[in-house]
Amino acid sequence: MKTIAFVLYPGLTPLDLIGPLQVLASLRHADPSFEATVVAESLDPVHSDIPLSLTAERTFDDVPAPYALVVPGGQAGTLRALTNERLLDYVRSAAARAEVTASVCTGSLILGAAGLLEGREATTHWSFLEALRAFGAMPVSRRWVDEGKILTAAGVAAGIDMALHLAARFTSEDVAKFLQFGIEYDPEPPFGGLDWSATPRELFTTMATASIREELSGAPELGARLAAHL
Amino acid sequence: MKTIAFVLYPGLTPLDLIGPLQVLASLRHADPSFEATVVAESLDPVHSDIPLSLTAERTFDDVPAPYALVVPGGQAGTLRALTNERLLDYVRSAAARAEVTASVCTGSLILGAAGLLEGREATTHWSFLEALRAFGAMPVSRRWVDEGKILTAAGVAAGIDMALHLAARFTSEDVAKFLQFGIEYDPEPPFGGLDWSATPRELFTTMATASIREELSGAPELGARLAAHL
Numbered sequence: 001m002k003t004i005a006f007v008l009y010p011g012l013t014p015l016d017l018i019g020p021l022q023v024l025a026s027l028r029h030a031d032p033s034f035e036a037t038v039v040a041e042s043l044d045p046v047h048s049d050i051p052l053s054l055t056a057e058r059t060f061d062d063v064p065a066p067y068a069l070v071v072p073g074g075q076a077g078t079l080r081a082l083t084n085e086r087l088l089d090y091v092r093s094a095a096a097r098a099e100v101t102a103s104v105c106t107g108s109l110i111l112g113a114a115g116l117l118e119g120r121e122a123t124t125h126w127s128f129l130e131a132l133r134a135f136g137a138m139p140v141s142r143r144w145v146d147e148g149k150i151l152t153a154a155g156v157a158a159g160i161d162m163a164l165h166l167a168a169r170f171t172s173e174d175v176a177k178f179l180q181f182g183i184e185y186d187p188e189p190p191f192g193g194l195d196w197s198a199t200p201r202e203l204f205t206t207m208a209t210a211s212i213r214e215e216l217s218g219a220p221e222l223g224a225r226l227a228a229h230l
Numbered sequence: 231m232k233t234i235a236f237v238l239y240p241g242l243t244p245l246d247l248i249g250p251l252q253v254l255a256s257l258r259h260a261d262p263s264f265e266a267t268v269v270a271e272s273l274d275p276v277h278s279d280i281p282l283s284l285t286a287e288r289t290f291d292d293v294p295a296p297y298a299l300v301v302p303g304g305q306a307g308t309l310r311a312l313t314n315e316r317l318l319d320y321v322r323s324a325a326a327r328a329e330v331t332a333s334v335c336t337g338s339l340i341l342g343a344a345g346l347l348e349g350r351e352a353t354t355h356w357s358f359l360e361a362l363r364a365f366g367a368m369p370v371s372r373r374w375v376d377e378g379k380i381l382t383a384a385g386v387a388a389g390i391d392m393a394l395h396l397a398a399r400f401t402s403e404d405v406a407k408f409l410q411f412g413i414e415y416d417p418e419p420p421f422g423g424l425d426w427s428a429t430p431r432e433l434f435t436t437m438a439t440a441s442i443r444e445e446l447s448g449a450p451e452l453g454a455r456l457a458a459h460l
Contacts, residue, residue: 008282014244015252015413018282022245022386025280038282045275045285050255052238052248052268053285055275105414126414143418155414156252160387165420177421178430183245184335184355184385186424187417188373190395191407194416200408 002033002170005066005094007107008040008056009087011077014048015156016104020070020163023179027167030175039063041086049074060090065097068166072159073105073125075207079215082113082222092116095149102151102166104159111150112137113222121145125155127204127230134225160185205230232263232400235296235324237337238270238286239317241307244278245386246334250300250393253409257397260405269293271316279304290320295327298396302389303335303355305437309445312343312452322346325379332381332396334389341380342367343452351375355385357434357460364455390415435460 006021017038025036040046040056047053071091074081081087091114095101103111108124111117112135122137123129123145132139144153144162146169153162164185168176180186208230216223236251247268255266270276270286277283301321304311311317321344325331333341338354341347342365352367353359353375362369374383374392376399383392394415398406410416438460446453 013252014248018244018248018280021280021282022243036281045283050248050251051266051287052251053275055283055285057281126411143416154416157390157413157415157417161418161420168420173421177425177428180419180421181356181424181430181434183387184424185387185417185419186373186384187387187415187419188391189410189415189417190391190398191403191410194411194414195407198407200411204411 001035002067003063004036004068005063006038006070008038008046008054009081010046011074011080012048012072013074013156014050014054016072016159019159022183023163023167026179026182030178031171049077066094067099069094069098069101071103071107071110073107076211076215078106078109079211081110083219088114100149100151104153105155108152116150120147120150122152123154127208130229131226133229231265232297233293234266234298235293236268236300238268238276238284239311240276241304242278242302243304243386244280244284246302246389249389252413253393253397256409256412260408261401279307296324297329299324299328299331301333301337301340303337306441306445308336308339309441311340313449318344330379330381334383335385338382346380350377350380352382353384357438360459361456363459
């Protein structure tokens with residue numbers, strides 16, 4: 001069985017996890033050798049950055065060597081995760097054997113903290129893009145960056161695009177298109193795509209800086225390295 | 231406080247709920263008179279159609295009169311919900327007082343079962359579109375259909391587009407665009423949008439028919455009405 005394990009941790013952004021999970025959980029209908037699961041430190045409900053708790057299906061110990069690993073991002077919760085040694089150990093050891101380790105949004109900071117991005121091209125949420133340099137990565141402004149063993153996606157909703165890419169990589173373009181019909185992903189943002197000339201950068205940088213100061217007070221060196229690149 | 235209540239029930243498709251919730255939960259940053267919450271029959275973890283359980287923040291009784299209601303869809307779980315009187319009672323009574331009652335995907339079938347779609351234009355997941363006639367609605371193939379008090383969205387991922395529309399309706403286009411930057415919703419499906427000339431209709435109809443037979447065995451008249459329109 002090829003297990004695609006999604007990592008759940010406190011405070012994450014659920015859409016980072018659910019977007020790609022909703023796509024890849026259906027992969028088994030097209031190829032029964034695949035399964036998707038959600039792993040966490042324990043099977044207790046985990047709070048998130050929205051008024052909803054999520055409960056994993058398995059623990060880290062239950063799935064030591066997944067075929068693929070997907071690490072979602074978030075805001076404060078993801079910054080806290082950068083010093084969560086139990087989580088980083090799991091990501092590091094699973095990634096060592098996985099076919100691919102993927103991240104969504106600031107999940108790439110977790111890959112960076114686990115030492116997986118050194119010398120690689122990678123992406124993340126636009127507001128944290130330059131902060132990837134703190135982990136020796138080369139930031140790339142792209143919807144997703146596929147470096148083979150490491151695959152990083154841009155912010156939140158980019159996880160859906162990345163998951164379709166991954167489905168095609170694991171099986172075929174036809175299968176990915178079938179999954180796309182399942183979630184009726186035919187995007188029609190009411191005001192069009194993002195207007196990158198009107199990025200609310202200052203506001204996001206202010207929020208990110210405050211969040212780094214608060215959540216990484218116990219790791220001031222890391223906090224300073226991240227903040228230096230915002 | 232203007233409360234936007236998202237309805238959680240067993241077996242639903244989490245992306246139907248999380249997509250719009252991730253957008254609208256941030257509305258309070260732009261306008262503190264709004265809050266988003268998740269309501270369910272109880273505060274126990276609820277299983278879904280993917281390997282993940284979700285826990286609501288409040289019960290139906292806690293939020294009898296939300297400003298807005300959002301009803302997600304799904305597959306088997308949503309068909310079962312069509313005969314869940316406790317859920318239908320809540321949707322009916324909340325909708326009677328709400329500014330808007332919205333659905334994502336087959337969540338519109340729940341609105342239909344609650345008697346809210348009679349004589350209205352509405353949409354749903356493409357594979358169930360004609361089934362809306364079973365509830366006296368006029369099916370429309372559109373990303374979302376805004377009839378004022380009732381707002382229905384197409385399948386799964388359409389909930390994100392609908393939520394941005396709703397954010398603009400509640401506040402302003404500028405606020406909606408700000409929220410769009412938050413979730414970096416700048417869609418780039420790897421193989422483009424859906425090719426509607428290549429819809430896997432037969433396969434989806436077969437699955438839906440089997441699901442209706444199984445989940446609505448206790449309500450054969452409703453099951454037959456739905457199946458007749460697939």
